[in-house]
Amino acid sequence: MYCVIVPNFVIETLPFHPIDVRLQSMAETALEQLLDKIASSSET
Numbered sequence: 298m299y300c301v302i303v304p305n306f307v308i309e310t311l312p313f314h315p316i317d318v319r320l321q322s323m324a325e326t327a328l329e330q331l332l333d334k335i336a337s338s339s340e341t
Contacts, residue, residue, distance in 0.1 A: 299335050 301318040304311070313319070317338065320326065326334075 299339075301331065301335070 299317045300313070300315065301320065302313050302316050303320045303323055304313070317335065318331065320331075
């Protein structure tokens, strides 16, 4: 299982562990790119 977080301003300072990817906004990356990144990390 992989954890991707996109915290809002209310919870951004809370500790999130363990996480695989932390984004400031979903606009940072396309969903397809995010899925590719997750898939490639599972191959290592």
